[in-house]
Amino acid sequence: MDKDKKPGAGFETGGLIERISGSTLSSAWKNGKAGQFKDLEDNCCYRFLETDGHYMAYKEEAGQPHTLPVVICGFCAYLIKKWGKDTLAIYNGYLDMRLGEYRERHRNDAGLPFRNLEEEFYSRHRTDEEELFRQSQGLFEYLGDSEAEIIRSYMDNYFRYIETKTPVRVKEAQKQDNQDKDNINHPPCFSRIFTATEQEQLYTGLVKGGFISAGTPYSHFCYAFGGMAIPGEEKPFSPLQWTGTVKELHYFISRHFPKEINQWLKAAQCFTKDNKPINKKSLSTAMDKYDNPPESSAVIDRLLS
Numbered sequence: 001m002d003k004d005k006k007p008g009a010g011f012e013t014g015g016l017i018e019r020i021s022g023s024t025l026s027s028a029w030k031n032g033k034a035g036q037f038k039d040l041e042d043n044c045c046y047r048f049l050e051t052d053g054h055y056m057a058y059k060e061e062a063g064q065p066h067t068l069p070v071v072i073c074g075f076c077a078y079l080i081k082k083w084g085k086d087t088l089a090i091y092n093g094y095l096d097m098r099l100g101e102y103r104e105r106h107r108n109d110a111g112l113p114f115r116n117l118e119e120e121f122y123s124r125h126r127t128d129e130e131e132l133f134r135q136s137q138g139l140f141e142y143l144g145d146s147e148a149e150i151i152r153s154y155m156d157n158y159f160r161y162i163e164t165k166t167p168v169r170v171k172e173a174q175k176q177d178n179q180d181k182d183n184i185n186h187p188p189c190f191s192r193i194f195t196a197t198e199q200e201q202l203y204t205g206l207v208k209g210g211f212i213s214a215g216t217p218y219s220h221f222c223y224a225f226g227g228m229a230i231p232g233e234e235k236p237f238s239p240l241q242w243t244g245t246v247k248e249l250h251y252f253i254s255r256h257f258p259k260e261i262n263q264w265l266k267a268a269q270c271f272t273k274d275n276k277p278i279n280k281k282s283l284s285t286a287m288d289k290y291d292n293p294p295e296s297s298a299v300i301d302r303l304l305s
Contacts, residue, residue, distance in 0.1 A: 016143050017151070020046065020072070021083040027053055029142040037072070038065065044077035045070045048142070072139045074132025075158050076151060087154075091161045098125065122166045126159060188266050189227045190257055198304060199226055205303040209296065211244040211252070224270040242271040246278065248294045250286035255297075256304055 019026045020037040027034035035050035035058075047068040050059040072080065078094045102121040106112060133155055140148045163171075194202070203221050206212045212221075220237055222228040230237055242249050253260075253267045260266065264284040271278055287293075294300075 015147060017080055017083055017147050020142075021080050025051065030144055031141045033142075035059075039077065039081060040065055044073060044081065046072035046077050046080070069138075070135070071142075072136045074129055074136060076133055076136040076139065076155060079151070079154050079158075091158055094158075095125075095162070095165065119167055119170050122162070122170045126162050129159070129162075188262065188269065189224050190260055190263075190266055190270070191227070192225070192257060192260065194226045202303055205299075209244075209299045209303070211242060211248065211300075213241050213243060216240055239270055239272040239277075241275065242273050242278070244296070245294065246273060246283060247286045247291075248296055248300065249273075249278070250283055251294055251297060252300050252303070253283075254287070255300055 016026070016028065016030075018024070019028075023036050023038050025034070025036045029035075033048070033050055034053050035048055037046045037048055039046050047065055048071050049065055049068065051057060052059075075094050078097070079090055082090045082093065099118065099121050103117050106115075106117055106120075109115070139151070143151070199222055202225060203212075203216075203218060207214050207216070217234060217238070219228070219230045219234050221240060223230050223237055224240060244252075249267065249271060253263055257263050264280045268278045268280040268283055
């Protein structure tokens with residue numbers, strides 16, 4: 001309704017999502033505010049225009065509504081604007097709209113004949129929408145739990161729908177990109193083959209010996225010593241905090257991994273000392289053949305006995 005139009009008796013009917021869609025004045029919002037949502041430029045960007053509790057006057061800042069922060073944007077806003085329409089029509093409508101906008105933005109680019117705008121669009125659309133959904137979290141201050149859950153469900157399923165429309169070549173490129181990122185976050189592990197018992201024995205021995213913290217994630221330890229996959233919720237890999245001396249770490253590596261290829265590089269990437277990276281050269285030269293072993297050498301010797 002227009003800013004100066006007063007509500008009638010039926011204004012408090014319908015769910016809160018319907019009230020946003022219809023720009024209905026309401027005081028039933030979860031956060032206790034009174035006012036209405038408006039997509040002022042019809043561009044899927046809803047702002048909240050706050051009034052007094054009786055809808056008699058807008059708050060001062062609502063006098064310049066375009067300066068108000070956007071509360072709902074992206075697919076979330078489109079969904080609410082089209083609330084009650086067929087689900088596939090909403091998904092396809094929004095996808096086509098955004099793809100069309102992307103093509104329009106780039107139609108005069110010099111290199112256009114050599115590009116595939118559709119593949120470019122799909123390679124970034126989900127990431128863009130995840131960010132717009134993050135920016136729309138303020139919406140949930142206004143909705144009750146049940147309606148908030150409905151919005152989140154639509155959002156999750158829209159992301160799934162994007163996957164069904166994404167060209168195969170884009171999916172393969174995204175998969176490779178994820179693998180490359182995973183390789184960056186997961187340094188080379190030690191190649192020695194461990195049984196589950198040996199892994200547990202080594203972990204327990206290092207903790208009891210005071211060489212690593214008892215809080216060291218076991219999945220990260222088993223990645224470094226055994227190459228076991230880290231569960232998704234525990235990624236990415238964090239280097240293990242070595243709480244012994246650098247000389248003790250040198251002795252541990254040379255004693256139990258004498259034939260490991262790139263042993264010092266792997267050790268420097270799999271461990272930190274005092275929350276700082278360990279210099280590979282300093283580690284490799286921490287002892288020479290003429291040095292006496294560290295006092296803890298007997299403990300280290302027994303770690304994998």
